[in-house]
Amino acid sequence: MRFVSTRDATRKVPLSEAIRAGIAPDGGLYVPERMPHLEPADFEGARTLPEVAERWIAPFCEGDPLAPRLGEVVRDAFSFPAPLRRIAAEPLPVSVLELFHGPTAAFKDFGARFLAACLERQPHDPSRPVTILVATSGDTGGAVAAAFHGRPWARVVVLYPKGLVSPRQEKQLTCWGGNVRALSVRGTFDDCQRLVKEAFADASLRARFDLSSANSINIGRLLPQAAYYAAASLTRWRADGSAPAFVVPSGNLGNVLACLWARTAGLPISTIELAHNANRTVPDFLVSGEWLPRPSVATLASAMDVGNPSNMERLRHLHPDWRELARTVRAHSVTDEEIRVAIRRDFGEWGETWCPHTATAAHVYRNLPVELRAARHWVLVATAHPAKFESVVEPLIGRPVEIPKALAELLDRPSQATEIGASLDGLRGALLSD
Numbered sequence: 001m002r003f004v005s006t007r008d009a010t011r012k013v014p015l016s017e018a019i020r021a022g023i024a025p026d027g028g029l030y031v032p033e034r035m036p037h038l039e040p041a042d043f044e045g046a047r048t049l050p051e052v053a054e055r056w057i058a059p060f061c062e063g064d065p066l067a068p069r070l071g072e073v074v075r076d077a078f079s080f081p082a083p084l085r086r087i088a089a090e091p092l093p094v095s096v097l098e099l100f101h102g103p104t105a106a107f108k109d110f111g112a113r114f115l116a117a118c119l120e121r122q123p124h125d126p127s128r129p130v131t132i133l134v135a136t137s138g139d140t141g142g143a144v145a146a147a148f149h150g151r152p153w154a155r156v157v158v159l160y161p162k163g164l165v166s167p168r169q170e171k172q173l174t175c176w177g178g179n180v181r182a183l184s185v186r187g188t189f190d191d192c193q194r195l196v197k198e199a200f201a202d203a204s205l206r207a208r209f210d211l212s213s214a215n216s217i218n219i220g221r222l223l224p225q226a227a228y229y230a231a232a233s234l235t236r237w238r239a240d241g242s243a244p245a246f247v248v249p250s251g252n253l254g255n256v257l258a259c260l261w262a263r264t265a266g267l268p269i270s271t272i273e274l275a276h277n278a279n280r281t282v283p284d285f286l287v288s289g290e291w292l293p294r295p296s297v298a299t300l301a302s303a304m305d306v307g308n309p310s311n312m313e314r315l316r317h318l319h320p321d322w323r324e325l326a327r328t329v330r331a332h333s334v335t336d337e338e339i340r341v342a343i344r345r346d347f348g349e350w351g352e353t354w355c356p357h358t359a360t361a362a363h364v365y366r367n368l369p370v371e372l373r374a375a376r377h378w379v380l381v382a383t384a385h386p387a388k389f390e391s392v393v394e395p396l397i398g399r400p401v402e403i404p405k406a407l408a409e410l411l412d413r414p415s416q417a418t419e420i421g422a423s424l425d426g427l428r429g430a431l432l433s434d
């Protein structure tokens with residue numbers, strides 16, 4: 001199996017190379033040259049998440065130097081569970097897929113750890129570590145820092161917008177030390193992303209450093225995400241032979257793309273609903289067919305504040321006709337007020353505590369026609385632990401949210417960050433001063 005750019009199907013590269021490069025030379029995103037066919041029978045005997053992940057990823061690795069070590073990679077990456085838990089208080093069939101049991105308590109841990117585990121097993125020049133630049137609006141940076149911390153062949157430089165991430169998210173960016181450096185940028189998330197792009201385009205920085213990116217466009221972050229959809233859908237399939245439906249909180253569309261890929265390959269997944277916050281670019285596009293990216297607006301579900309989702313290029317590659325795409329998935333926009341109502345109501349009625357991102361999925365589910373909710377088993381995808389967003393959640397439910405152990409350990413560590421201006425010279429200075 002090889003991978004092609006969304007913009008040019010003629011140049012094909014193996015998985016390792018697509019992972020190492022991050023983005024294709026023509027500026028496009030890597031996608032598999034064809035989707036493998038995988039049905040439930042292909043997963044016979046695979047029970048645990050690493051076992052399912054190995055069967056899912058194996059066809060994508062065929063012929064790649066990584067293939068013989070895939071078992072190791074998935075055991076390293078999938079070192080924590082993704083439980084599918086029935087909402088006991090709801091009579092209709094609905095479950096939560098909890099993706100927040102990793103080191104930084106958000107689903108980004110799956111992709112970041114798989115990427116690190118793959119890069120770990122590629123050849124390294126001991127005199128020249130790989131410099132991983134990552135711009136973050138909150139969760140990606142922490143997950144990448146956690147996944148690469150202590151790996152001597154890598155150094156990580158995280159850029160985040162000063163004052164625009166939650167205090168606990170900031171802690172997860174700044175608590176590492178060692179081979180991880182946090183840069184607090186006087187600017188917005190868009191500035192951080194621009195600086196990373198400018199650094200990649202700068203010949204002198206490229207000559208001086210072996211630059212690599214860990215942003216969500218990397219195929220090494222997408223493939224492992226499909227594994228938890230495979231595992232969850234197989235659990236339902238084995239229980240009663242049915243294909244569950246998923247509601248996925250969405251921003252840059254990486255998580256939902258993984259769900260679509262799993263379904264396209266043949267896993268038993270029925271409906272897919274996208275839950276967006278007030279950033280309506282995708283819901284509007286599916287209605288009008290006009291792609292109108294716009295600046296992002298700040299919402300309570302900040303990790304989904306994306307006005308120009310980069311993975312749309314992969315979605316449109318999969319379904320070039322927007323009408324076909326609109327028949328394949330549905331997208332909804334959820335306001336901050338609806339997020340607040342969902343958090344309060346589901347705590348009261350179900351005893352469930354959602355993070356603001358997960359609350360968008362809960363809102364979308366509750367607003368589906370009851371016949372549809374009764375007709376299949378629904379899965380709400382829980383993308384982060386509510387304790388990461390305690391300043392939003394606690395006032396709404398009127399009590400403290402218990403902090404998971406991994407998160408508590410990070411909160412105890414000291415913070416270090418270097419403040420820089422939002423210019424390439426600021427970033428250059430920080431990179432060279434190390």
Ligand SMILES: *Cc1c(COP(=O)(O)O)cnc(C)c1O
Pocket residue numbers: 106107108139140216249250251252253254255256303304357358383384
């Ligand atoms: C990143 C993130 C999202 C959005 O996921 P995409 O893959 O960008 O669509 C949703 N919720 C949380 C908690 C996140 O960190």
